[in-house]
Amino acid sequence: MSHNDTRTALVVVSHHRSDSLTAHIARRTIAQLEDAGYTVDLLDLHAEGFDPRMNTEDQPDWNDRDKPYSPEVEDHMRRVLAAEVIIAVFPIYWAYIPALLKGWIDRVWNYGFAYGRSKPRLAGKRMLWLGLAGATADDAIIPAIQTMLDTQLSASIAYYCGLSDSRTVVLPDAEERPQRLDAAGNLEIGDAVTGTARDAHFAAFERTTAQHVTDFLTPVGVPS
Numbered sequence: 001m002s003h004n005d006t007r008t009a010l011v012v013v014s015h016h017r018s019d020s021l022t023a024h025i026a027r028r029t030i031a032q033l034e035d036a037g038y039t040v041d042l043l044d045l046h047a048e049g050f051d052p053r054m055n056t057e058d059q060p061d062w063n064d065r066d067k068p069y070s071p072e073v074e075d076h077m078r079r080v081l082a083a084e085v086i087i088a089v090f091p092i093y094w095a096y097i098p099a100l101l102k103g104w105i106d107r108v109w110n111y112g113f114a115y116g117r118s119k120p121r122l123a124g125k126r127m128l129w130l131g132l133a134g135a136t137a138d139d140a141i142i143p144a145i146q147t148m149l150d151t152q153l154s155a156s157i158a159y160y161c162g163l164s165d166s167r168t169v170v171l172p173d174a175e176e177r178p179q180r181l182d183a184a185g186n187l188e189i190g191d192a193v194t195g196t197a198r199d200a201h202f203a204a205f206e207r208t209t210a211q212h213v214t215d216f217l218t219p220v221g222v223p224s
Helices: 021-035 071-081 099-108 141-160 195-220
Strands: 007-013 038-044 085-091 126-132 165-171 179-181 187-189
Touching (some): 007 021, 021 038, 021 085, 021 126, 021 195, 071 099, 085 195, 126 141, 126 195, 141 165, 165 195
Parallel strands (some): 007 085, 085 126, 126 165
Antiparallel strands (some): 179 187
16 A cells, blocks of 8 residues: 555544543554554543633634634644544433533634535545443433434534544443443443453444444555
8 A cells, every 4th residue: 555545544532531441442453454554643631631611712703714813723724624524432421422522623623724614624524423331232322422423423413524424432331330221211220341241241242343344444445
């Protein structure tokens, strides 16, 4: 594969712990992308100290879509522009993305960059949203979470910004101790899986995630 054939990817991680399952899945996803011939830029929002709070410097100016934003945001914009595909890896909080990731979108996916032009600068890019859910796969909340993420992330944000492909994936059973609601709405937390059962549980979790990544990459082809 020649240098000009190299594909580029941005992996955005939103978690405060480097030893979390979210961070582990992100590392495995990066390895999978590299094996597929991608050059990967890792953007660990917490490790890089990204501030999710909107500020005056990054507030949109509806009269100037070419307004220069803060150096931090301008740098992140360049990193987004350099990527053909973007994969966000995050824990699901209250059926949605964490505040850190939402703040990144608020500040970086800004007016004049991600939207507000006849052709947004994100047009043509592809994105995969990998959300880790503590709820078990048989919890009735899972379809609702999937609908929530589809609507907010793909049908709204990605559509508004001109992404050519946006997919949301809910990955249930992310906790060692199974969590589900009973018929009365009480949270039931079961015993933690241990030993070989734990190994099998998370190996299956990793395989499921890897298959979603493979399915996402397949349409654009895998360079030889």
